[in-house]
Amino acid sequence: MPRPALAVELSQASVTFGRGANSVPALAATTLRIPDGEFVALVGPSGCGKSTILRLVSGLVQPSAGVVIVGGREVAAKALRIGMAFQNPTMLPWLTIEKNVMLPLKIVQPFRAAYRQKKRSEFRDKAHALLAQVGLKGFASRYPWQLSGGMLQRANLCRALIHEPRMLLLDEPFGALDQFTREELWSILQDLWLSYRPTVLLVTHDLREAAFLASRICVMSARPGRIIDDAPVAFQRPRNIAMTFEPDFVALNQRLRELIVDARGAAQAEVSA
Amino acid sequence: MMADLKLTQKLWSGGLIVLFFAGWEAFCLISGMSDLILPRPSQVIETLIARFPVLWPHILQTLSTTMVGFALGVALGVFLGAMIGVSRVAYDTVYPLLIGFSSIPKVAVVPIFVLWFGSGTVPAVLTSLAICFFPIVVNIATGLATTEPELEDVLKALGASKMDILWNVGLPRTMPFFFASLKVAITYAFVGTVLAETVASNRGIGNVMMSASSNFDVPLVFAGLFILAALGVALYVAFSLIEARVTGWATRKNDLVAA
Incomplete structure (x- = not known):
C-alpha cells in the first residue's frame, strides 16, 4: 500500500473552547498541509494555539469547524500511529x-x-x-x-x-533543560528523525531549536492563532551546532524573531485599543 | 553512625512503652485501686494466660470474622473507588450516597443486619465490612484523580482505552494511597466486628467482654481489650511490611540507591 502523500491536512480547521458568551477562540481557521516524512516546527507567541494544533492532529481535540485529516482519514479513525x-x-x-x-x-x-x-x-x-x-x-x-x-x-x-x-508530536520537549543538554538532544532527535523518518510536528518557543531541527517552520500569530508565515529551512543535513553561528542561520533566526515580535505587538495594540 | 541512631531511637521508644505499663501498675498499687475498676497489667496478663484455652476459639472467631469482613470491604472499596475515580457520573451519584452512609453510626445498623440475617457471624462480617470500606474508596478515588494529564494524553494518542489507562497508570499510582487506607481500614474492621459481637452474638471477643463485664470479671474485660489491641497492631505491622515491598518506589530514594 503506498503511503498517502500528505500526512496531515488541516482545512479551515478552527477550535473554540467553551460555548456562548464564555467561548474562547483558541485557533482561527487554519489550513496546513504536511507531506509525509517532513519535519515541521510551529513557533509563535505564547498562548497562540500551537499546542492546540498538536492536540487536533493527535485527535485529543476535535475541530469546532473545518476538517482535520491525518494519514488520509479523519482523525477520529486513528489511521496513523502517533507518538507524543x-x-x-x-x-x-x-x-x-x-x-x-x-x-x-x-x-x-x-x-x-x-x-x-x-x-x-x-x-x-x-x-x-x-x-x-x-x-x-x-x-x-x-x-x-x-x-x-x-x-x-x-x-x-x-x-x-x-x-x-509514522507521526511524532513534540510539545516543547526540551523546554525545561539547560542550553547544553538541549543542544545535545537536538542532535539526537535529528539522528532519530534521519533514521526513522517519521513526520514530525514540533511546537517550541526556542527559535534556534526550530531552525536547527525543522525542514519547514510555520509562524503563528497571537491568539486566536493562525499561520502568518510558512517557509522551508534549506540547511544541509546532518546539521551541527557550529552551523547555528553562521550568518544564514542567524539571519533566519532574526527574521523569525521579528515576525513573532510583530505578532505580539499587533495583539497588544488590539487589546489597548 | 545512622544505624546507631536508629537503634537508640528504637530502644527509647521500647523503653517508654514499658514505662507506660510500669506506671499503670505502680499507679494501681500506690492508689490501692480496686481491680473491679482498673486491674493492674500484671493481673490482666495473668488472666490472659490462665483463661487462654477458653479465649482461643473466641480469638479465632473474631479474627476470622474481621478478616472476611475486611477482605470484602477491600474488594468493595477498590471497586467503588475505581468507579468514582474513572467516571464522572459515578462520582456525582455514588459519592453523596457514600458520604451519607458513612455518616450513619454503625451501631445503628447492627440491629438491621440482625433483623435480616439473625444473630451470629453474618451481621458481624457485614458490620466490619460497612465500617472499613469507606477510607479505601476515598483513597483509591483520590489516587486515580492525581494521574498526570500529560501522560493520559500520551496514552490516549496511542489509542489507549479507559481500561488500559486505569490498569497501567491509574491503579499502580494509587498503591501508596491504597496501603495507607488499608492500615486505617483494618483497625476499623475490628471495631465493626467487636461492635456486632457485643450486640448480637454468642461468640467472639466482643461477646466475651460483654458477658465478663456483666459478671464484674473486669480483668477478663481488660484481657479482651489487650487481645484486640494486639491483633490490631499485628495486622497493622503485616500491612506495613507488604506496603514497604510493593510501594517502595513512593518512599524511595536514598535507601534504594544504597541497596
Missing part, C-alpha cells in the same frame, strides 16, 4: 526505564497482541537498541528518579518512538 512527548517526561515512577519505554507496545496493535511473549526478548531488545541510540545504554534497569532531567527526556523520546509511529 511533552516537556514533562512523565515516566512512571514504579517502572524501570526499559519498562517505561516499552509502555506503548503494551497498548498499540499489532505489538499489543504479542506483548506477553515478546516482552522479554524482541521488544526488550528493541527498547535497548533505542536507549543505546540516545546514549542511555546501561540505564535500562534504572528507575526514573535515578536519572537527570536530560536523561529522562531522552527516555521520553524513546517511549514516543518505540512503536514505530
Whole structure:
C-alpha cells in the first residue's frame, strides 16, 4: 500500500473552547498541509494555539469547524500511529526505564497482541537498541528518579518512538533543560528523525531549536492563532551546532524573531485599543 | 553512625512503652485501686494466660470474622473507588450516597443486619465490612484523580482505552494511597466486628467482654481489650511490611540507591 502523500491536512480547521458568551477562540481557521516524512516546527507567541494544533492532529481535540485529516482519514479513525512527548517526561515512577519505554507496545496493535511473549526478548531488545541510540545504554534497569532531567527526556523520546509511529508530536520537549543538554538532544532527535523518518510536528518557543531541527517552520500569530508565515529551512543535513553561528542561520533566526515580535505587538495594540 | 541512631531511637521508644505499663501498675498499687475498676497489667496478663484455652476459639472467631469482613470491604472499596475515580457520573451519584452512609453510626445498623440475617457471624462480617470500606474508596478515588494529564494524553494518542489507562497508570499510582487506607481500614474492621459481637452474638471477643463485664470479671474485660489491641497492631505491622515491598518506589530514594 503506498503511503498517502500528505500526512496531515488541516482545512479551515478552527477550535473554540467553551460555548456562548464564555467561548474562547483558541485557533482561527487554519489550513496546513504536511507531506509525509517532513519535519515541521510551529513557533509563535505564547498562548497562540500551537499546542492546540498538536492536540487536533493527535485527535485529543476535535475541530469546532473545518476538517482535520491525518494519514488520509479523519482523525477520529486513528489511521496513523502517533507518538507524543511533552516537556514533562512523565515516566512512571514504579517502572524501570526499559519498562517505561516499552509502555506503548503494551497498548498499540499489532505489538499489543504479542506483548506477553515478546516482552522479554524482541521488544526488550528493541527498547535497548533505542536507549543505546540516545546514549542511555546501561540505564535500562534504572528507575526514573535515578536519572537527570536530560536523561529522562531522552527516555521520553524513546517511549514516543518505540512503536514505530509514522507521526511524532513534540510539545516543547526540551523546554525545561539547560542550553547544553538541549543542544545535545537536538542532535539526537535529528539522528532519530534521519533514521526513522517519521513526520514530525514540533511546537517550541526556542527559535534556534526550530531552525536547527525543522525542514519547514510555520509562524503563528497571537491568539486566536493562525499561520502568518510558512517557509522551508534549506540547511544541509546532518546539521551541527557550529552551523547555528553562521550568518544564514542567524539571519533566519532574526527574521523569525521579528515576525513573532510583530505578532505580539499587533495583539497588544488590539487589546489597548 | 545512622544505624546507631536508629537503634537508640528504637530502644527509647521500647523503653517508654514499658514505662507506660510500669506506671499503670505502680499507679494501681500506690492508689490501692480496686481491680473491679482498673486491674493492674500484671493481673490482666495473668488472666490472659490462665483463661487462654477458653479465649482461643473466641480469638479465632473474631479474627476470622474481621478478616472476611475486611477482605470484602477491600474488594468493595477498590471497586467503588475505581468507579468514582474513572467516571464522572459515578462520582456525582455514588459519592453523596457514600458520604451519607458513612455518616450513619454503625451501631445503628447492627440491629438491621440482625433483623435480616439473625444473630451470629453474618451481621458481624457485614458490620466490619460497612465500617472499613469507606477510607479505601476515598483513597483509591483520590489516587486515580492525581494521574498526570500529560501522560493520559500520551496514552490516549496511542489509542489507549479507559481500561488500559486505569490498569497501567491509574491503579499502580494509587498503591501508596491504597496501603495507607488499608492500615486505617483494618483497625476499623475490628471495631465493626467487636461492635456486632457485643450486640448480637454468642461468640467472639466482643461477646466475651460483654458477658465478663456483666459478671464484674473486669480483668477478663481488660484481657479482651489487650487481645484486640494486639491483633490490631499485628495486622497493622503485616500491612506495613507488604506496603514497604510493593510501594517502595513512593518512599524511595536514598535507601534504594544504597541497596
